[in-house]
Amino acid sequence: MIKKVSILWMLFLLGCSLFGCQASEYPRRLDETNTLYVGSVASSFPVSFMPWLSREGVAPTIASMLYSTLFSYDEDTGQFVSLLAKEWYYVDEDGQAIVDESGKIDYDRLEEIYGTSSKTYLPVKIILNKGITWSDGEAFTAEDVYYTFDIGTNNALSNHAGALAWTSDLQHTHRNGVLTKQGIFTYHHGASQQGYFIEEEDADYVLYLHVNKVLGAVTTLFTTILILPEHIWKPIVSVNNQLNSKDPSVDSLHQYKNPVGCGPFLLDVARSNAQVITLQRRVDYHITDDEGGPLYKVDTIKLLLYQELNVAIYALLKGHIDVLDASVSSNYMSLFDQREDLFLSNAEGTFAQTLVLNINPVALEKTPIRNVLANIDFRKALALAVNQDELINRVLNQSGRVMSNGLMRESLVDFFNPTADTLPTNVEERLTLANQLLDTHYPNKDDQGYRMLGESRMTFHILGTPGEQEVISYLQIQFQKIGIEVKYQAKGSSPEKTFLYTSKFDMTIQGVTFSISNVDIMYMAHFVTMGTSSNYGRLANSVLTSKINEMRTTLNLNRKYELIYELQPMIADLYYKIPLYSSNVLSVARIDRYTGYVSVAGSTVFNSESLQNITRVG
Amino acid sequence: MQKGYVFKRILYAIFIFFIVMTLNFFIPRIGVTDPAERYYPPQGNMSEIEYDIIKQVTREQYGFDVSTFQQYLNYVEKLSRFDLGTSFKSGSPKVSDLIAQRLPWTLVLSVTNLIICLSIGISLGSIAAWKRGRWQDTALLNASTISTALPGFFIALILSFYLGFELELFPAYTNPNMISQFDWSFEAIKVVIANAALPIISMSIGGIISYAQGTRNSVIAVTNEDFILTARSKGLSQRQVLYKHTLRNAMLPIVTSIGMSISGLIGGAVIIEQIFNWNGMGTLFLEANSTNDYPLMMGVMLFMSSFAIVANLVTELCYSLLDPRVTVGERR
Numbered sequence: 001m002i003k004k005v006s007i008l009w010m011l012f013l014l015g016c017s018l019f020g021c022q023a024s025e026y027p028r029r030l031d032e033t034n035t036l037y038v039g040s041v042a043s044s045f046p047v048s049f050m051p052w053l054s055r056e057g058v059a060p061t062i063a064s065m066l067y068s069t070l071f072s073y074d075e076d077t078g079q080f081v082s083l084l085a086k087e088w089y090y091v092d093e094d095g096q097a098i099v100d101e102s103g104k105i106d107y108d109r110l111e112e113i114y115g116t117s118s119k120t121y122l123p124v125k126i127i128l129n130k131g132i133t134w135s136d137g138e139a140f141t142a143e144d145v146y147y148t149f150d151i152g153t154n155n156a157l158s159n160h161a162g163a164l165a166w167t168s169d170l171q172h173t174h175r176n177g178v179l180t181k182q183g184i185f186t187y188h189h190g191a192s193q194q195g196y197f198i199e200e201e202d203a204d205y206v207l208y209l210h211v212n213k214v215l216g217a218v219t220t221l222f223t224t225i226l227i228l229p230e231h232i233w234k235p236i237v238s239v240n241n242q243l244n245s246k247d248p249s250v251d252s253l254h255q256y257k258n259p260v261g262c263g264p265f266l267l268d269v270a271r272s273n274a275q276v277i278t279l280q281r282r283v284d285y286h287i288t289d290d291e292g293g294p295l296y297k298v299d300t301i302k303l304l305l306y307q308e309l310n311v312a313i314y315a316l317l318k319g320h321i322d323v324l325d326a327s328v329s330s331n332y333m334s335l336f337d338q339r340e341d342l343f344l345s346n347a348e349g350t351f352a353q354t355l356v357l358n359i360n361p362v363a364l365e366k367t368p369i370r371n372v373l374a375n376i377d378f379r380k381a382l383a384l385a386v387n388q389d390e391l392i393n394r395v396l397n398q399s400g401r402v403m404s405n406g407l408m409r410e411s412l413v414d415f416f417n418p419t420a421d422t423l424p425t426n427v428e429e430r431l432t433l434a435n436q437l438l439d440t441h442y443p444n445k446d447d448q449g450y451r452m453l454g455e456s457r458m459t460f461h462i463l464g465t466p467g468e469q470e471v472i473s474y475l476q477i478q479f480q481k482i483g484i485e486v487k488y489q490a491k492g493s494s495p496e497k498t499f500l501y502t503s504k505f506d507m508t509i510q511g512v513t514f515s516i517s518n519v520d521i522m523y524m525a526h527f528v529t530m531g532t533s534s535n536y537g538r539l540a541n542s543v544l545t546s547k548i549n550e551m552r553t554t555l556n557l558n559r560k561y562e563l564i565y566e567l568q569p570m571i572a573d574l575y576y577k578i579p580l581y582s583s584n585v586l587s588v589a590r591i592d593r594y595t596g597y598v599s600v601a602g603s604t605v606f607n608s609e610s611l612q613n614i615t616r617v618g
Numbered sequence: 619m620q621k622g623y624v625f626k627r628i629l630y631a632i633f634i635f636f637i638v639m640t641l642n643f644f645i646p647r648i649g650v651t652d653p654a655e656r657y658y659p660p661q662g663n664m665s666e667i668e669y670d671i672i673k674q675v676t677r678e679q680y681g682f683d684v685s686t687f688q689q690y691l692n693y694v695e696k697l698s699r700f701d702l703g704t705s706f707k708s709g710s711p712k713v714s715d716l717i718a719q720r721l722p723w724t725l726v727l728s729v730t731n732l733i734i735c736l737s738i739g740i741s742l743g744s745i746a747a748w749k750r751g752r753w754q755d756t757a758l759l760n761a762s763t764i765s766t767a768l769p770g771f772f773i774a775l776i777l778s779f780y781l782g783f784e785l786e787l788f789p790a791y792t793n794p795n796m797i798s799q800f801d802w803s804f805e806a807i808k809v810v811i812a813n814a815a816l817p818i819i820s821m822s823i824g825g826i827i828s829y830a831q832g833t834r835n836s837v838i839a840v841t842n843e844d845f846i847l848t849a850r851s852k853g854l855s856q857r858q859v860l861y862k863h864t865l866r867n868a869m870l871p872i873v874t875s876i877g878m879s880i881s882g883l884i885g886g887a888v889i890i891e892q893i894f895n896w897n898g899m900g901t902l903f904l905e906a907n908s909t910n911d912y913p914l915m916m917g918v919m920l921f922m923s924s925f926a927i928v929a930n931l932v933t934e935l936c937y938s939l940l941d942p943r944v945t946v947g948e949r950r
Binding site for chain 2: 025043044046047048049050057059155159160161164165168244245246247248253256257273274275276304305306307308310311314315317318320
């Protein structure tokens with residue numbers, strides 16, 4: 001009996017296996033519509049889309065397609081690019097634009113007017129684009145911008161710390177839900193009382209802001225805050241049902257799941273779920289291409305979730321998707337070699353990997369070996385021993401770029417200062433110079449050729465992740481040539497609290513990104529602020545601090561750029577964050593359905609420029 | 619079964635649950651004293667006062683605005699109401715709802731896998747033991763050596779690539795619309811079977827061999843016992859000796875293995891779920907981990923741990939039913 005049951009059971013299992021033995025249908029292969037299939041490697045997709053809550057993974061990308069900011073920022077030129085807003089100016093006390101004859105902001109006059117003024121703010125006039133509609137057909141107006149910035153500063157309604165941070169440069173404050181200081185002015189919100197004249201016909205398109213008296217104050221307001229539709233959220237949001245409520249009402253949840261935005265795409269709710277997000281191009285999007293056609297060339301974007309990168313890569317190779325929205329390691333290059341149906345994007349990276357030295361640990365963490373790092377000659381010797389070209393060849397399989405000692409990307413031609421790189425380029429010469437420097441301070445060596453500090457070998461630990469072990473191994477070899485021993489030390493899951501903020505490390509690997517849009521924040525965080533900041537090695541250099549502060553606070557953009565230029569050699573000469581390399585962003589797309597992909601610095605091939613440029617094959 | 623023994627086991631399980639619950643609260647908090655500094659680092663132009671407000675708001679949002687002990691008490695109080703809290707995900711979904719959505723899909727894989735492993739594994743193990751030293755036994759030993767050397771995720775990747783991507787015999791990964799379009803129709807069930815095939819095969823290979831090996835060893839050990847010799851000398855047939863005497867007594871260590879497998883039913887397929895895009899409990903935990911969603915992480919961990927504790931308790935009680943010596947030993 002048991003034998004019969006076993007046989008029947010086996011037959012049942014076999015039947016089930018054969019029943020399951022059918023390949024999935026991969027819709028892209030038969031899809032003749034203008035639909036781009038994008039593979040996204042993430043742990044999950046968002047299923048609700050209140051833009052300010054979208055912080056992880058692919059969520060910010062999707063939020064930026066459904067919603068829009070006032071401007072975007074072009075890192076290469078340092079210019080704001082029109083999105084919801086057409087143009088902006090600083091204005092004088094009469095509300096007149098401070099611009100030169102060509103219509104550009106006149107920074108000399110701005111400095112003249114507000115440099116010594118007792119006013120604590122800069123007034124900014126914003127002119128919005130006309131004819132913009134929300135995805136539900138309602139008109140977009142200046143009141144939507146007022147509502148968004150106002151609720152961002154009003155925690156009683158928004159309950160959103162991020163919004164408070166983004167709007168911190170706006171001089172518009174609430175206390176316990178009551179407006180205590182107004183810093184946003186529209187036709188319907190006190191512009192005329194404040195002395196800002198807005199024509200009635202421009203009532204929906206013009207607004208004024210009072211922002212902190214630094215040039216960088218407008219950047220976050222313009223390029224980070226996704227504008228919300230007032231007509232949707234105002235009736236729903238209250239003190240008892242905040243925008244970011246822990247227990248959102250049914251109405252709020254409905255809006256989270258059926259987002260109404262001003263972006264170029266809208267969410268196809270019926271064809272989206274936790275593993276697929278379908279976006280439809282808005283036919284009424286206000287920005288068009290040069291010929292008046294749609295700015296984005298695909299009608300539909302289908303984002304498919306892959307939780308494992310290898311599976312996603314194979315899905316691309318087998319034609320299940322058009323594009324992979326993930327950067328891939330250079331180790332995968334052999335898979336793509338000689339494939340004529342693929343476009344391989346080897347885009348410049350925007351961040352530099354650096355070796356950070358703990359030059360000024362807190363008193364409790366000072367040790368004889370860490371004291372050595374305070375010696376600038378010693379730091380220079382370490383910088384000389386690093387051969388970026390070899391690192392890029394050996395560790396990155398050549399898919400990287402040399403990073404300047406001033407830590408600014410060379411491709412930012414208007415801002416990059418080549419004089420920051422003063423060290424010789426010849427490897428032998430560098431090593432000789434490094435050894436000469438060290439011989440003057442630490443001439444004694446042990447029998448294995450390592451330098452001695454008193455009675456013990458000079459050994460440093462480099463804090464890193466398992467993925468950084470290859471780099472650290474390379475540094476071991478290089479530093480051995482100048483008699484310095486380094487060892488790998490695991491960073492763990494929360495290195496900031498465990499090691500970095502508490503000065504419990506010798507050296508660490510740290511990625512840094514400096515660009516024109518972030519230098520105000522990043523130079524402070526990396527070179528000035530102590531404690532819980534990215535200034536892990538606690539650099540305290542009064543000359544550098546003073547120059548960074550001048551750069552942050554000057555009202556003259558030309559002077560600001562000059563200061564950024566001057567800061568680079570100063571940063572280089574401190575040998576505090578030693579550049580190792582800047583790795584490229586490798587990504588891949590198939591070209592059998594779409595061609596014309598564009599490589600953009602710091603992005604995968606699935607980027608805004610590609611979407612504006614690709615054309616359907618056949 | 620002794621009542622005292624049962625009571626003692628239950629008390630012990632409650633004690634373990636209490637420890638797990640406490641660790642579950644404290645472990646995710648290691649290194650995270652202030653979520654504000656993690657999520658909203660100070661901006662360049664922000665004043666100290668502004669940043670203090672932001673930090674305070676963030677602490678309130680994440681429940682870090684009271685002392686750790688108070689947070690722990692709040693957590694225990696909520697748990698006593700079976701409230702696992704709300705996720706940090708957009709829309710603040712309840713953790714229990716997210717678990718309820720994912721659990722059935724994990725059980726589809728793991729329960730099917732367990733049934734397959736048990737039925738095939740025990741059958742093959744019995745055959746190998748009965749045919750000790752012959753090709754059936756040698757084949758099992760060799761398969762065991764190979765499967766020990768091959769981790770489950772590696773088998774899954776190989777199967778996905780060859781049977782899924784190259785030969786296209788099975789779906790290489792789960793159809794993204796499988797869960798959202800599931801409606802108990804014949805077509806929907808067919809889609810589930812098709813999509814579950816490769817993950818289950820990947821999980822089963824190691825499990826079948828492991829159960830077969832365990833059964834073989836156990837059966838061989840029992841076969842050498844005196845009572846088997848007695849049974850044979852009574853003139854019982856080979857089949858009667860195998861099914862009535864040998865297998866029944868060889869079941870004890872197998873029951874332990876089954877208990878362990880049941881306790882791992884929910885959390886044991888994390889990597890397999892990830893490789894095959896199967897939206898189950900394992901990927902929910904990975905998701906919570908990668909997004910620092912502490913309430914979700916804690917909820918999933920606690921659910922998995924509780925399930926394991928209950929499974930272990932049931933196994934121990936079953937064990938004592940099968941072998942009364944266990945309770946006697948406990949009394950001594």
